[in-house]
Amino acid sequence: MAAPVTRVGILLSGRGSNMMALxxxxxxxxxxxxxSDKPDAAGIGWARKHGLATFFQSPKGIPKADxxxxxxxxxDANEVEIIALAGYMRLLSDDFVARWRGKIINIHPSLLPKYKGxxxxxxxxxxxxxVAGCSVHVVTEELDGGEVLGQAEVPILPGDTPDTLATRVLAAEHRLYPRVLAEFCAR
Incomplete structure (x- = not known):
């Protein structure tokens, strides 16, 4: 008999490159x-084209709790067990984090605890x-403050700009995040 497979929900706000890697x-x-919080997020379009269930709700004009x-x-309707934030650019409320305590992870483009935000x-x-890099961490009420589950280092090269470094860190994120999510789901 096959081991049960964990059902993951991904929250994103943009192009969804980490979602694609996952x-x-x-x-x-x-x-x-x-x-997504953005109906026109490219990641939602990609997910739809690949047959994935999607949902979007704009937060504009409604209370954060709603x-x-x-x-x-x-x-809940999609029986999600774990949430993976993948370029989701909204801060989750303490109440939402508490409801999903220990079941939300995030990829962050630094070697935490350095450079939160x-x-x-x-x-x-x-x-x-x-060096710079990326970290996968458990989401808590503290911004980028939860347990670090995995990291990948990326050298900072002479002449690097934030954009050139970001490109190399993103490639490391695409390798790190799926592996760490699989390990987290197997816990």
Whole structure:
């Protein structure tokens, strides 16, 4: 008898390159839903074309609690067990995180605990760091503060700009995130 496969919901806001990597490298998990806060997110279009269940809800003009309730209902309706944030550019409320405690992971473009938040590549270059990278972590109420599950280092090269570094870090994210998600689902 085959081992049960964990049902994963992916939240994204943009092109969905990490979502694509999670879909294409899925092992030990299946993508049950791809959801977005932007109806025109390229990632939603890609997911639809690949036969994945999708959901989008714009947060504009509605209370945050109502917006998150709609996402939560879609996750429940698709029997999602684990949430993977993949370029989801909204902060989740403490209530949402508490409801899914220990079941939300995120990919972040720095070697946490360094450079939480935004502009990570510019901050690493400005600090004179020799390496940058990415981290997969458990989401908690603290911004980018949960347990780090895995990291990948990327050298900062002479002449790097935030954009050139971001391109190489993104490639590392695409290798790291599917592996760490599979390990997390097997726990």
């Amino acid at each position: 879909v294409e490298q899925a092992s030990g998990y299946e993508i049950a839903l791809v959801a 917006y998150e309730a709609a996402i939560d209902a879609a996750l 935004l502009d990570t590549h510019a901050r690493a270059i400005e600090a004179g760091d020799a």
